[in-house]
Structures are given as structure tokens and as C-alpha cells.
Amino acid sequence: xxxxxxxxxxxxxxxxxxxxDLSLEIKDNSISSVIGxxxxxxxxxxxxxxxxxxxDEGSIVFDGEAIHNLRPDxxxxxxxxxxxxxxxxxxxxxxxxxxxxxxHVQLHTMWAEAIWQSKRFKDEEAAALAEARRLLSFVGxxxxxxxxxxxxxxxxxxxxxxxxxxxxxxxxxxxDEPTAGMNPNESGxxxxxxxxxxxxxxxxxLLIEHDMRVVMDISExxxxxxxxxxxxxxxxxxxxxxxxxxxxxxxxxAASGLQRQKAK
Amino acid sequence: MGNINWRTILRLxxxxxxxxxxxxxxxxxxDFSNRNLxxxxxxxxxxxLYAGIAGGALFAAREHxxxxxxxxxxxGLATGALGALLPSGLVLLSSAINMRTVFVNVNPAxxxxxxxxxxxxxxxxxxxxxxxxxxxxxxxxxxxxxTWRGPVGKSFGIVIISAVFSDLVRQVLTNIxxxxxxxxxxxxxxxxxxxxxxxxxxxxxxxxxxDRRAKQSNETTAIPQTDAKARQAKNRRNIALFLGWGVFLxxxxxxxxxxxSQVLFEIGRFVLLGLGLNIVVxxxxxxxxxxxxxxxxxxxxxxxxxxxxxxxxAPGVFTFWTALPxxxxxxxxxxxxxGFPVLRMRGDYLAIVTLGFxxxxxxxxxxxxxxxxxxxxxxxxxxxxxxFFGLELNSPELMxxxxxxxxxxxxxxxxxxxxxxxGRQWMAMREDEDVAEAMGINLVxxxxxxFAIGAxxxxxxxxxxxxxxxxxxxxxFNLLISINALSLIIVGGLGSIPGVIVGAIALVGLPELLxxxxxYRLLMYGILLIVMMLLRPEGFIPxxxxxxxxxxxxxxxxxxxxxxxx
Numbered sequence: 001x002x003x004x005x006x007x008x009x010x011x012x013x014x015x016x017x018x019x020x021d022l023s024l025e026i027k028d029n030s031i032s033s034v035i036g037x038x039x040x041x042x043x044x045x046x047x048x049x050x051x052x053x054x055x056d057e058g059s060i061v062f063d064g065e066a067i068h069n070l071r072p073d074x075x076x077x078x079x080x081x082x083x084x085x086x087x088x089x090x091x092x093x094x095x096x097x098x099x100x101x102x103x104h105v106q107l108h109t110m111w112a113e114a115i116w117q118s119k120r121f122k123d124e125e126a127a128a129l130a131e132a133r134r135l136l137s138f139v140g141x142x143x144x145x146x147x148x149x150x151x152x153x154x155x156x157x158x159x160x161x162x163x164x165x166x167x168x169x170x171x172x173x174x175x176d177e178p179t180a181g182m183n184p185n186e187s188g189x190x191x192x193x194x195x196x197x198x199x200x201x202x203x204x205x206l207l208i209e210h211d212m213r214v215v216m217d218i219s220e221x222x223x224x225x226x227x228x229x230x231x232x233x234x235x236x237x238x239x240x241x242x243x244x245x246x247x248x249x250x251x252x253x254a255a256s257g258l259q260r261q262k263a264k
Numbered sequence: 265m266g267n268i269n270w271r272t273i274l275r276l277x278x279x280x281x282x283x284x285x286x287x288x289x290x291x292x293x294x295d296f297s298n299r300n301l302x303x304x305x306x307x308x309x310x311x312x313l314y315a316g317i318a319g320g321a322l323f324a325a326r327e328h329x330x331x332x333x334x335x336x337x338x339x340g341l342a343t344g345a346l347g348a349l350l351p352s353g354l355v356l357l358s359s360a361i362n363m364r365t366v367f368v369n370v371n372p373a374x375x376x377x378x379x380x381x382x383x384x385x386x387x388x389x390x391x392x393x394x395x396x397x398x399x400x401x402x403x404x405x406x407x408x409x410x411t412w413r414g415p416v417g418k419s420f421g422i423v424i425i426s427a428v429f430s431d432l433v434r435q436v437l438t439n440i441x442x443x444x445x446x447x448x449x450x451x452x453x454x455x456x457x458x459x460x461x462x463x464x465x466x467x468x469x470x471x472x473x474x475d476r477r478a479k480q481s482n483e484t485t486a487i488p489q490t491d492a493k494a495r496q497a498k499n500r501r502n503i504a505l506f507l508g509w510g511v512f513l514x515x516x517x518x519x520x521x522x523x524x525s526q527v528l529f530e531i532g533r534f535v536l537l538g539l540g541l542n543i544v545v546x547x548x549x550x551x552x553x554x555x556x557x558x559x560x561x562x563x564x565x566x567x568x569x570x571x572x573x574x575x576x577x578a579p580g581v582f583t584f585w586t587a588l589p590x591x592x593x594x595x596x597x598x599x600x601x602x603g604f605p606v607l608r609m610r611g612d613y614l615a616i617v618t619l620g621f622x623x624x625x626x627x628x629x630x631x632x633x634x635x636x637x638x639x640x641x642x643x644x645x646x647x648x649x650x651x652f653f654g655l656e657l658n659s660p661e662l663m664x665x666x667x668x669x670x671x672x673x674x675x676x677x678x679x680x681x682x683x684x685x686x687g688r689q690w691m692a693m694r695e696d697e698d699v700a701e702a703m704g705i706n707l708v709x710x711x712x713x714x715f716a717i718g719a720x721x722x723x724x725x726x727x728x729x730x731x732x733x734x735x736x737x738x739x740x741f742n743l744l745i746s747i748n749a750l751s752l753i754i755v756g757g758l759g760s761i762p763g764v765i766v767g768a769i770a771l772v773g774l775p776e777l778l779x780x781x782x783x784y785r786l787l788m789y790g791i792l793l794i795v796m797m798l799l800r801p802e803g804f805i806p807x808x809x810x811x812x813x814x815x816x817x818x819x820x821x822x823x824x825x826x827x828x829x830x
């Protein structure tokens with residue numbers, strides 16, 4: 001059963017077609033990756049799914065509901081959360097406050113109740129705080145909750161961003177290059193952590209990633225995008241040997257060179 | 265003696281000299297030379313003339329921290345003497361040619377002040393000597409051991425500042441110890457020299473004693489105390505502080521008298537405005553330059569509903585208190601109306617549109633078209649003072665309580681909202697609008713709420729303002745009010761409620777007290793803002809990141825069980 005189903009989505013910026021007739025099925029409870037050379041349209045594709053961009057053609061169905069061209073906040077409330085390629089935390093707010101903002105769609109008291117502090121408001125805030133602290137230690141940042149998010153070390157910021165995304169209790173988590181700028185050791189930990197998210201919390205994961213070791217290690221399904229179109233799809237080992245993929249990454253000359261080497 | 269860096273001395277000496285020259289040429293030295301601070305010995309003109317020179321010497325001595333006492337003394341002497349260079353040049357030049365046609369303030373009176381009235385050769389020598397001595401004294405100040413420097417510096421500052429604000433100090437003292445005693449302490453506006461000397465020495469002793477006591481108590485508490493006990497002590501201190509301020513705020517107008525109550529009222533009015541604008545700009549990050557519009561709506565609505573002139577559509581129906589909810593509602597509605605068209609604008613564009621909006625409202629109020637309703641250029645007259653259970657609030661002392669109540673209410677609502685989901689929505693939106701939206705925050709609703717609540721506070725301020733003045737004119741609602749409100753929250757620290765209060769005192773209260781400075785008020789603003797941006801770009805009392813993790817530990821007495829499951 002597919003949780004997210006993308007059919008023939010096209011997104012143009014003026015004359016440039018950033019996403020071209022792209023179709024993709026993400027199975028419930030799976031880990032999938034979208035890979036492709038720089039500028040292939042991967043992040044644009046993420047932005048279409050989360051509602052940052054309106055799609056020009058095609059449809060996006062999430063959990064049985066059409067979500068394309070909805071406002072971003074409504075899409076989030078339906079259960080999609082994301083992180084960003086270049087970390088975008090609320091950098092002047094504390095780490096805990098970042099997670100509390102992430103819980104926004106889970107909270108329901110009216111703003112006026114905050115003024116006279118109704119019991120419902122107090123209970124909800126206390127529960128939200130407890131949940132935020134739980135998430136903080138879930139991503140291994142216990143004790144750092146009062147620090148300003150912008151002052152945290154790089155790796156901690158990445159993990160805090162994931163905690164913030166998890167706070168909305170999503171069914172689908174979109175990770176945009178979660179291991180960018182990490183050394184092999186750290187990306188190994190991150191890989192482990194992402195797999196845990198799926199195994200323990202049952203969250204479906206779709207990631208954009210450049211680190212092939214991470215991609216091949218973690219993904220159950222890989223889609224390769226180049227110039228906005230899907231050029232290949234399949235399991236990691238199928239992708240590794242796909243000549244079109246090699247060509248997209250290394251250019252035609254290098255690809256045929258590799259082919260020749262293999263033939264020898 | 266260590267290395268003497270002549271280049272530094274030259275640079276700082278000339279810098280101090282430029283400051284002295286500047287204050288002389290814009291006329292401040294001459295204007296304030298009539299304002300005695302300590303008997304006939306020291307006047308405000310002297311302070312301005314020598315402040316730059318002393319500052320140069322202070323920094324020059326600091327740069328030579330490795331030099332010994334004699335070395336630093338010489339550096340101070342040299343820097344001070346150098347500081348006299350440009351004012352002396354000015355005096356020489358003005359004695360040779362008449363510069364008054366171009367520089368109005370460069371006149372014989374100024375030369376007289378600079379040369380101690382002794383004429384060119386002797387007087388100038390005296391001036392150079394005096395500057396050198398000022399430099400020497402400031403330089404020697406830096407040689408003092410740490411334990412003395414603090415008390416001496418603070419005491420000197422307090423003596424000078426209390427002398428500058430002698431109007432205020434005398435008023436308070438008169439209410440406490442009676443005018444006879446006060447008259448024996450002052451000659452004219454200035455301290456008697458003996459009084460100043462006693463005060464200076466007394467303050468040094470006081471600060472010295474306080475420092476020593478603080479150090480001793482630090483040593484005794486070095487013995488580990490239980491956290492609970494320390495927290496209890498802290499709580500008690502906080503409660504005492506809170507009660508102290510509460511009592512002071514309640515009795516303030518009766519100690520301070522009528523004029524100062526009026527100043528307090530002005531401060532309170534801007535605190536109310538600042539708190540509202542703080543929600544829009546400080547929390548939600550929406551730069552609103554037309555904030556005065558809501559203030560005007562509040563004042564006009566109150567005026568129209570309660571005035572006894574023909575403009576009132578329903579004369580005698582509304583009193584101040586029954587009109588107040590309507591005023592706030594009108595403010596909120598207009599906040600929403602302004603909010604809708606500017607929802608999609610950010611940053612500079614928003615600022616320009618709101619700026620235009622503020623001007624439109626003022627011009628509409630001034631127009632003949634709306635004159636039958638809003639009174640046009642003549643404004644609205646005869647707005648009655650509010651009556652509180654039979655007591656007419658007709659004096660500054662009584663109106664102060666009204667603005668105090670309004671400010672407290674606004675501060676209370678601000679704090680409660682800041683620590684709620686809505687407050688987090690605002691701050692997230694301020695930090696990154698796109699990401700905030702991706703967190704599920706409805707930007708339209710969040711922005712409109714910020715505009716509406718901010719406008720409500722402002723309208724409340726306007727209503728109180730109208731009831732206090734009894735007359736309102738379109739000219740009372742010019743751009744400068746928006747600029748003032750914005751400056752005071754920036755000076756205080758964006759998003760910080762104590763900052764709003766400090767900002768209002770610094771930018772509204774001080775200029776009211778420094779009547780002598782009235783002419784130079786905007787200059788003072790400029791200097792204050794530049795100094796602040798250099799030294800404390802985040803404001804006097806920056807907003808703190810709220811500490812939650814530690815607090816919740818205290819509340820529950822240990823980490824909650826949920827954590828253990830992870």
C-alpha cells in the first residue's frame with residue numbers, strides 16, 4: 001500500500017522545467033531515497049510535496065487525500081514533516097522552544113486561554129513540555145534544551161531539526177541530505193538513527209542524499225532523478241549497475257569507459 | 265616606564281579635542297555654562313567642554329596598562345594638553361577674525377568661558393593647564409587599585425548626574441525632608457561645594473563598604489549550601505524586590521509631586537504603546553512604522569464618544585469607562601483592517617506600507633471631508649476626565665494610576681501570550697516565515713492576531729491620552745510618535761518587557777527631565793542610539809531565552825519517567 005503517490009508532477013520556473021512529469025510511489029513504512037546530480041530537481045520536488053511550490057501539472061496524493069497545491073501548514077497537519085538541506089532552525093530560540101513549535105499541530109488550546117491560564121491550557125503545555133524533553137533525549141540532546149539553537153554544534157543542529165520534525169508526529173518524514181557535512185563515523189550513526197525511526201516509530205522515510213554509502217546502506221527503494229525526470233528506479237544493487245545512472249553522474253565518456261573496463 | 269605609544273596619545277588627544285570643539289561650536293558649552301552644578305566652581309558647560317578631553321586621557325592611559333604611575337600620569341598630562349589644542353585654536357582664530365556671521369556660537373562669550381575670562385595669552389595658558397590637569401586626574405584614576413576604582417567612579421558619576429537632575433532630586437527631597445533643609449543644601453540649582461564634597465566622600469565609603477560586604481558574604485556562601493535553601497533565599501529576595509517596586513509605584517506620584525507625575529504619565533503612555541508595538545515588532549517581527557494610527561483611532565474614538573461638544577453623536581450616553589471597551593474594539597478592528605492588505609509583505613515593504621497608512625490616518629483626521637465627525641484641524645475639545653467612583657481623575661497624580669493600570673494589564677497579557685503557543689508562533693514566524701509555515705503555523709491568523717492585539721494596546725493608550733489632555737488635535741499623532749515607540753523598544757531590547765520600560769524612561773522620561781537639553785533633544789537621541797548600537801546592539805535589557813529545561817526539573821523534582829523509556 002502506498003502512503004504517498006505522486007503522478008506526473010511537473011514544475012516549471014519560467015522556461016526552466018525543474019521537475020518534469022515525475023511519478024513516484026512511496027510504500028507505507030518504507031525507507032526510500034531520491035538521488036541525482038546537483039541541480040536535478042530533488043529539492044524542488046520536496047518543495048512541491050510540502051506545498052512550498054504549487055505544481056503546474058500532475059497530482060500528489062497522501063494517505064488517500066490529494067494534497068498538491070494545499071497551503072504548507074495544512075499539508076503538515078495531515079502528517080508530513082521535513083528537514084532542510086541547509087539547516088533552518090529557529091536559531092534565536094532555545095532548542096526546547098524549537099521542538100515546542102514543531103508540536104504546533106498537536107496543540108489545540110485557544111490563545112485567549114493562555115491569558116487566564118485555563119486548566120486545559122496548563123495541562124496541554126505541561127504535556128507538550130514533557131513530550132519536547134522526551135524528544136530531546138530521543139535525539140541525544142538531553143541537557144541542551146535551554147541552549148539557543150543557533151549556538152549548538154553542527155551535528156546537534158541536524159538532530160534537533162529532526163526532533164522538531166518528529167514533534168508534529170508525522171506519518172511521512174522528508175529528510176533533505178541528513179548527513180551533509182558529516183564524517184563517515186557520524187553518517188554511520190545517522191544512518192542507524194534513521195533506520196531506528198522507521199523500526200521503532202513506524203515513520204515512513206523519504207530522503208535526498210548524496211552520500212552513496214548511506215543511500216545504498218539504508219534504502220529499500222531508490223529513485224534517480226536527472227534534469228527533473230526520473231531515469232531509474234529500483235533496489236540499491238539494481239541502481240548501482242544501471243548504465244543510465246552512471247552516465248547521469250559521470251558523463252557519457254566516463255560511463256562508456258567504465259562499460260569497456262567491465263567488458264575487459 | 266614602559267613603552268609610550270605617541271601615536272595613540274596623538275590620536276586620542278585629538279579625538280577628545282574634536283569632541284570639545286564640537287560641543288563648543290554647536291553652542292552647548294555656552295548655553296549650559298549658566299547651569300551651575302557645584303556652587304560657582306563647576307557648571308554643565310565645563311562638564312561638556314572637558315568630558316571629551318577626559319575621555320581621551322582615560323582611554324590613552326588604559327592603552328598603556330603596562331606603564332607605572334608616573335608614566336601614566338605623564339600620558340594623561342600629554343593627552344589632556346593635546347585635547348586643549350582645537351578649542352584654543354578656535355579662541356585664537358575668533359579673536360583675530362569675526363566668525364559669528366558663519367558660526368553663530370563662536371562669540372566672545374564662548375572665548376570667555378574657555379579662557380576663564382582672562383583674555384588670550386594668560387587665559388589660554390590656563391585652559392591648556394586645566395586640560396592637562398583634567399587629563400592627569402583621569403589617568404591617575406586608572407592607576408587606582410580595583411577595590412577603589414569602582415566606588416570612586418560610581419560616586420563621581422552619581423554626584424554629577426544628581427547635580428544635572430537637581431530639579432528632580434530637589435523635588436523629591438522637598439517632599440521628604442521639607443524645603444528649609446533642601447534650601448540649605450543648594451545654592452540656586454547647584455549643590456553647595458561642601459555638600460558635594462561630603463556626598464562624594466560619603467558615597468565612596470558607602471560603595472566601599474557594600475563591595476566588602478558582598479565579598480564577605482560570597483566567601484561565607486562558598487561553603488556548599490543546599491540548592492533548596494539557595495532557591496528559597498532567591499525567591500524571598502524576588503518577592504521583596506517585587507513588593508518594594510509595587511509600593512514605590514503606588515506611592516510614587518505623592519512623593520514626586522505634580523510635574524514629575526506628569527513625566528511618569530508620559531512614560532506610562534509610551535510603555536503602553538511600546539508594549540503593543542513590542543508584540544508586533546519584537547515578537548512577530550513585523551516592522552510597523554504606522555503604529556501611531558491605532559493610537560489616533562483610540563484617542564479619536566474616545567473623544568467622539570465622550571465629548572460634550574456637538575460632534576458627539578450620542579451626547580451623554582458614554583462615560584470614559586463605558587467607551588473604553590468600544591475604543592479597544594475599534595483599535596482591534598482597525599488592526600485587522602490594516603493587517604489584511606499587508607499580509608503578503610515582508611520587511612522593508614511592510615515598513616513602507618504601514619508608514620503610509622499612519623500618514624493617511626493623520627491626514628484624514630485633518631481633512632475637511634471628515635471635519636463634521638473628527639473636528640478637522642480644530643480637533644476635538646472638551647473631552648471629560650474619567651470619573652472613578654465619584655472621584656474625578658483630573659490631576660496628573662490621579663491619571664498616573666490609570667496609565668499604570670493600563671500598562672500593568674498590557675504587560676500581563678504580553679507575558680502570558682509570550683509563554684503560550686501563540687507566542688511561540690510569533691517568534692517562529694519572526695525567525696523564519698517559511699519554516700514556521702511548514703511547522704503547520706497558519707501565517708494569516710498569526711499575523712492578524714499580532715496586528716490586532718498590538719493595535720488594541722495602542723488604542724487603549726490613545727483613549728487614556730485623550731481623557732488626560734481633554735483636547736486632541738491631528739498634530740498630536742504625527743510620525744514622531746511611531747518613531748519614538750519603535751526607538752524605545754529597540755533601545756530597551758526587542759521582545760523584552762523590562763526593556764520597554766527602560767527604553768521609555770531613557771527616551772521619553774529623560775528628555776522631559778532635562779528641560780535644558782530640550783533644544784538638543786534629537787542630538788541626544790542620536791548620540792544615545794549610536795553609543796548603544798556600538799556597545800549593546802541587542803538593547804539595554806535584551807530578551808532572555810526562557811529557561812524551561814532546568815525549571816521543569818525543579819518543578820517535578822527530577823527527570824520525569826517518560827525519559828527512562830527512551
